[in-house]
Amino acid sequence: MKTLGIDIGSLNIKAVVLEDEGISGTGVVPLDDDIEASARMAMEKALDQSELNLDGLPVLATGVGAKQISFTSQQKTITTCLARGIHHLYPSVRMVIDMGAESMTVVKLNERGRLADWANHDKCASGTGLFLQQMAKLMGITLDEMAQLSFQAHSRADITSTCAVFAESEVISHVHRDPPTPMEDIAAGIYFSVVSRTISLCKRVGIEKDIAVTGGVALNDGLVSILEHELGFEVLKPEAPQIVAALGAAIIARENVEKGNQK
Amino acid sequence: MPLYWVQAEVLAKGAELGLAPEICSPHRGVAGIFALEALPHPDIILWSNLICDNTAKCGELMMELSGSPGFFLDNPFQDSPGEMDYLTGELEDMVHFLEEKSGKKMDWDRLSEMVALTEEEIELHREISELRKAVPSPMSISGYLELLSADYMFPGQPEAIQYLTQLRDELKERVQQGNGAVSPERFRLMTLFVPPMYLISYLGRLFEELGAVSVVEPLFTCWSEGKLDPAKPLESVAKKSFLIPERRSMYGPLSEQALQDITDGAEQYKIDGAIYWAFMGCRHTCATIRVIKEILSEVDIPMLTIDCDIVDPTINSEEEVRDKLDQFFEMLEDR
Incomplete structure (x- = not known):
C-alpha cells in the first residue's frame, strides 16, 4: 500500500x-x-x-x-x-522532543506507540527554531557556526529561558560588553537556556527513556549535545x-x- | 457596547489600580467596576475569605474605593465543631454589625425560611448531579455555568428553587428518553475549575461537533454531604460554608477527601478524560494541577491542562483551545 x-x-x-x-x-x-x-x-x-x-x-x-x-x-x-x-x-521511544520553527512540543508515548500525554510551550517563542535563528543573527554568525562554537565553550553566558525578547537583549549586552563575552560561551548559554526550558517541559509529563528528538532544530548538534549532557543520557535522533x-x-x-x- | 469592550474597560481600570494581568481577573474586574462606579453605591460592604483568600484583600480595596463601612467574615479552613462554633460567632458579630449600621433588627424567621429553601436548593443540586451520571449525559457544558449561577445569584431564594426544579425535571425527562446533551456521546469529561466564560458558547458548539460532554465538576457542582436545620439558622449558614463544592480546591488545604471525591467521581460518572482549566491568576488552585493529574492517572484517566483566564478574553483564542481539544480527543480516541 x-x-x-x-x-x-x-x-x-x-x-x-x-x-x-x-x-x-x-x-x-x-x-x-x-x-x-x-x-x-x-x-x-x-x-x-x-x-x-x-x-x-x-x-x-x-x-x-x-x-x-x-x-x-x-x-x-x-x-x-x-x-x-x-x-x-x-519502537523503544517513550518520549519525543519536537523542536520546530515556532513551537516546542514534548510527546509521551505508551508501549503501543500511542499518544499518552503531551505538553507544549505556546505563550513564548523562546526555545524555538526562529528564536535560535534570531540569536545567531544577533551574533553575526550562521546556525552551523553557532553549533560549532558551542562545542568550544569553556563556560556559558547566563541567558534567560523565559522570554525571547529579554533573551535577545541579554545576547546583545553580552556581545557588546567590554570585554565582550566569548562567542563560544554565548552560544553555549543560548543553547542551555533552550535546553533548560525543554527539560522543564519534559518534566511536566514525566521524563521517560528512550527519548528521541525531532523537528528542524534537532539537526543542531550543538543544542542536542547540551540536551544530552543535561539529561544525563543520549537521545535518539532520526536521520x-x-x-x-x-x-x-x-x-x-x-x-x-x-x-x-x-x- | 460589545461585552468584550466592557470587559476590557473594566479590567483596564482594575489594572490602573495596580492589579496586574497576573492577578486574579475577577478581583481585578471587581476593583475596576468599583473604580468606574458602575454599580450603585453600597451602604455597607460584606465580604469573606470564602471562596478564596484573595477575596480578603479584594474587600479591603472595595471599602477604600467606595468609602463604605464593611465587615469581614473570617471563615476557618477545617470542618470541626470548634471551627463551626467560631464561624457561627463570626456570623453573630456580622448580624450585630448590620443591625447597628442599618438600625433594623434581624428577621430570624425570614432567615429560617431561607435556610429551608437553601436545603431544598442543595438537594436539587445533588439530584441534578445524580441525573448527569446517565449515559448519555443530559446536560451541556453551558448548563454547567448556568448551574453555578443559581447559587451565586439566588442563594436560598425562590428563583433558585424554580430554576433548579425545572432543570431537574427537564434532565429527568431527557434521561428517561435516552437523550444526551450531544449525539452521539463520544467523550465523557470531568471539568476541573471553570472554562473561560467568554468561550462558553464556542465550547458548546465545539463539544456538540466533537461529541463531548462535561458530566461532572467535582470542584464546583458536587455538594458535600450534610443537612441544614432551619431551627438553627445561623449554624446552618455556617454549615453551608462547609458544604459548597468550591471549598475543595479554592479554600484551605486540598484534603484527602477532596482527592477521593475526584477519583470517586471519575468512576461513578464513567469519565474518559478530564480537562483542567488552569486559571493562571488563581495561584493556589493551579498548585493542585500536578496532584490531581497524578491521582487521575492512577485510575487511568488522562487530564488535559489548558492555561487560561476565565474572564480576560485576551489570553486564549478559540483556535488555540480548539487545537488543544483536538489533540486531547485524538488521544482519548487512540487509547
Whole structure:
C-alpha cells in the first residue's frame, strides 16, 4: 500500500511517501504565502522521488493550516502524528522532543506507540527554531557556526529561558560588553537556556527513556549535545528529524485505509 | 457596547489600580467596576475569605474605593465543631454589625425560611448531579455555568428553587428518553475549575461537533454531604460554608477527601478524560494541577491542562483551545 503524509510547519512543509517497504520519497520545501502551492511542491517532490503520482493515493495532513490543503480531507494533530512516526522508526521511544520553527512540543508515548500525554510551550517563542535563528543573527554568525562554537565553550553566558525578547537583549549586552563575552560561551548559554526550558517541559509529563528528538532544530548538534549532557543520557535522533510528523501522517493514512474509513 | 469592550474597560481600570494581568481577573474586574462606579453605591460592604483568600484583600480595596463601612467574615479552613462554633460567632458579630449600621433588627424567621429553601436548593443540586451520571449525559457544558449561577445569584431564594426544579425535571425527562446533551456521546469529561466564560458558547458548539460532554465538576457542582436545620439558622449558614463544592480546591488545604471525591467521581460518572482549566491568576488552585493529574492517572484517566483566564478574553483564542481539544480527543480516541 502507498500513502502520503504532509506536515505543514511554520517554516517548511514536509511530505513523505510511505510504501510497504518503507519511505520511498520525501520532500521538504519552504513555506511561502500560499500554503496550498507549497504543499503541492513538497508533495510533488516526494512523489517524483517515489516515481508515483497522486491519483488515488490516500493523503493525510497535519500541522498548522492542514485543513487548508485541498487535496486531502484527512487531518490529524501534530502530536498524534509525531507519536506514530517515531514509533515506526524507534519502537523503544517513550518520549519525543519536537523542536520546530515556532513551537516546542514534548510527546509521551505508551508501549503501543500511542499518544499518552503531551505538553507544549505556546505563550513564548523562546526555545524555538526562529528564536535560535534570531540569536545567531544577533551574533553575526550562521546556525552551523553557532553549533560549532558551542562545542568550544569553556563556560556559558547566563541567558534567560523565559522570554525571547529579554533573551535577545541579554545576547546583545553580552556581545557588546567590554570585554565582550566569548562567542563560544554565548552560544553555549543560548543553547542551555533552550535546553533548560525543554527539560522543564519534559518534566511536566514525566521524563521517560528512550527519548528521541525531532523537528528542524534537532539537526543542531550543538543544542542536542547540551540536551544530552543535561539529561544525563543520549537521545535518539532520526536521520531526517524534520519529517517524522509527515511520516506519522502517512502511517495514519495507511491505518485509515486498513480500517476502511478513508474519506 | 460589545461585552468584550466592557470587559476590557473594566479590567483596564482594575489594572490602573495596580492589579496586574497576573492577578486574579475577577478581583481585578471587581476593583475596576468599583473604580468606574458602575454599580450603585453600597451602604455597607460584606465580604469573606470564602471562596478564596484573595477575596480578603479584594474587600479591603472595595471599602477604600467606595468609602463604605464593611465587615469581614473570617471563615476557618477545617470542618470541626470548634471551627463551626467560631464561624457561627463570626456570623453573630456580622448580624450585630448590620443591625447597628442599618438600625433594623434581624428577621430570624425570614432567615429560617431561607435556610429551608437553601436545603431544598442543595438537594436539587445533588439530584441534578445524580441525573448527569446517565449515559448519555443530559446536560451541556453551558448548563454547567448556568448551574453555578443559581447559587451565586439566588442563594436560598425562590428563583433558585424554580430554576433548579425545572432543570431537574427537564434532565429527568431527557434521561428517561435516552437523550444526551450531544449525539452521539463520544467523550465523557470531568471539568476541573471553570472554562473561560467568554468561550462558553464556542465550547458548546465545539463539544456538540466533537461529541463531548462535561458530566461532572467535582470542584464546583458536587455538594458535600450534610443537612441544614432551619431551627438553627445561623449554624446552618455556617454549615453551608462547609458544604459548597468550591471549598475543595479554592479554600484551605486540598484534603484527602477532596482527592477521593475526584477519583470517586471519575468512576461513578464513567469519565474518559478530564480537562483542567488552569486559571493562571488563581495561584493556589493551579498548585493542585500536578496532584490531581497524578491521582487521575492512577485510575487511568488522562487530564488535559489548558492555561487560561476565565474572564480576560485576551489570553486564549478559540483556535488555540480548539487545537488543544483536538489533540486531547485524538488521544482519548487512540487509547
